[in-house]
Amino acid sequence: xxxxxxxxxxxxxxxxxxxxxxxxxxxxxxxxxxxxxxxxxxxxxxxxxxxxxxxxxxxxxxxxxxxxxxxxxxxxxxxxxxxxxxxxxxxxxxxxxxxxxxxxxxxxxxxxxxxxxxxxxxxxxxxxxxxxxxxxxxxxxxxxxxxxxxxxxxxxxxxxxxxxxxxxxxxxxxxxxxxxxxxxxxxxxxxxxxxxxxxxxxxxxxxxxxxxxxxxxxxxxxxxxxxxxxxxxxxxxxxxxxxxxxxxxxxxxxxxxxxxxxxxxxxxxxxxxxxxxxxxxxxxxxxxxxxxxxxxxxxxxxxx
Numbered sequence: 001x002x003x004x005x006x007x008x009x010x011x012x013x014x015x016x017x018x019x020x021x022x023x024x025x026x027x028x029x030x031x032x033x034x035x036x037x038x039x040x041x042x043x044x045x046x047x048x049x050x051x052x053x054x055x056x057x058x059x060x061x062x063x064x065x066x067x068x069x070x071x072x073x074x075x076x077x078x079x080x081x082x083x084x085x086x087x088x089x090x091x092x093x094x095x096x097x098x099x100x101x102x103x104x105x106x107x108x109x110x111x112x113x114x115x116x117x118x119x120x121x122x123x124x125x126x127x128x129x130x131x132x133x134x135x136x137x138x139x140x141x142x143x144x145x146x147x148x149x150x151x152x153x154x155x156x157x158x159x160x161x162x163x164x165x166x167x168x169x170x171x172x173x174x175x176x177x178x179x180x181x182x183x184x185x186x187x188x189x190x191x192x193x194x195x196x197x198x199x200x201x202x203x204x205x206x207x208x209x210x211x212x213x214x215x216x217x218x219x220x221x222x223x224x225x226x227x228x229x230x231x232x233x234x235x236x237x238x239x240x241x242x243x244x245x246x247x248x249x250x251x252x253x254x255x256x257x258x259x260x261x262x263x264x265x266x267x268x269x270x271x272x273x274x275x276x277x278x279x280x281x282x283x284x285x286x287x288x289x290x291x292x293x294x295x296x297x298x299x300x301x302x303x304x
Contacts, residue, residue: 012036013070013161018062018085018092019106020047022241023132024075026139027105027165029054034164041065063095071161072102078250079108086116098124103158105146107131107186107247109254110176113149117175126154129175131182132166133189136242137229143167147185149177183255190248190272190289192226197293200234201300211235233290245292246285249276 012035017028020042028051032038038056041064042048048058059065062085066072072092076082082104086092092102102125104113113129120127128150138144144166148155155171162169172181199222203213214235218227233239252273259266279285279295287294294304 013101014068015039015161016041016059016065016069016072016096017051017056017075018042018065018072019075019081020044020051021075021077022136022243023105023139025050026136027075027142027144028056028073030139030142030165031161032056036161036164039065039069061090062092063090066092066096066100069096069100071158072096072100073105074102075105077106077247079112082106082108082112082116087119093120093123093125096123096125100125101154101157102127103130103162104128105130105132107182107251107254108179110149110179110183110258113179114176117150126151126157127175128154128158129178130158130162131178133182133185134166135229138166145185146170147172147178147181149173149175149179179254180258183251183258186248186251187255187266187269189226190252190276190292191268192224193230193289193292194272194275194296196224196227196230196234197290197296200293201296201302205300230290233288234293237293239284239287239291239294241286241288243289244285245276245280245287245289248289249273249280249285252276 014037015031017024017038017040020028020040025047028038028040032055039059040048040051040056041059041062052058074082074085076085102120117127128148130146130148132144132146134144142165145168146162146166148171159169172178203210214231256266256270256273275295279292284291284294297304
């Protein structure tokens with residue numbers, strides 16, 4: 001009697017990870033823990049050392065990182081940084097092999113994603129834009145929401161890898177769609193944080209016991225992921241950056257510009273964008289975006 005043959009599982013694709021910041025470091029480490037071979041590149045040596053200590057490999061350049069990779073993931077602050085690592089003689093497109101899948105998980109303009117996909121296609125490189133939501137905690141816990149733009153076949157290829165990084169992974173449409181959905185996400189988050197900050201100041205000035213108030217609000221229609229994630233930030237005035245005001249300022253610029261281009265009015269979003277900008281101008285750009293509470297306190301006459 002013959003023994004049924006066992007199928008050998010396909011090896012996991014090798015990954016080049018460009019950008020090891022607050023989000024990129026824990027995300028790349030989650031891939032390492034899941035068995036992926038990850039080669040990373042970033043400008044800070046201590047971040048490279050951290051990846052190596054977690055079981056990954058440090059590269060000395062973008063070219064070195066991507067040359068033998070099956071998948072290249074970029075996680076950098078904004079459009080200029082994506083363009084810097086993608087284009088030029090030392091960039092990803094010049095050194096990645098044809099057939100490589102490039103997944104940009106940065107939060108950038110939809111137009112930048114569309115142009116990158118066009119340029120990469122000319123070199124035989126497939127592209128997905130796949131920005132994330134969930135902040136540092138979501139990155140560490142691998143429960144990010146990942147909004148993807150690109151072709152279905154490329155999404156299907158990337159789905160197991162993205163599922164290692166996030167809990168909700170959705171293809172939202174063609175190239176640039178992931179970035180458009182991320183812009184909408186950042187609009188909702190900013191307005192939500194602003195509303196929570198105003199409520200906190202209102203409650204405290206009214207003499208209400210704030211922890212109890214936030215507990216009961218969280219259990220009703222006012223409850224939200226923002227309120228749950230940022231509760232302790234508000235209570236303790238702890239604004240250590242999980243997602244910096246500087247980055248949210250950039251994202252509010254993306255959503256207001258994109259909305260203007262399609263003729264969508266964002267009245268509340270425009271006001272909050274100005275409040276984020278004013279907080280940054282006052283020197284708080286390096287703080288967590290829950291520091292919008294500081295802006296409300298200033299407007300309410302408190303010494304901050």
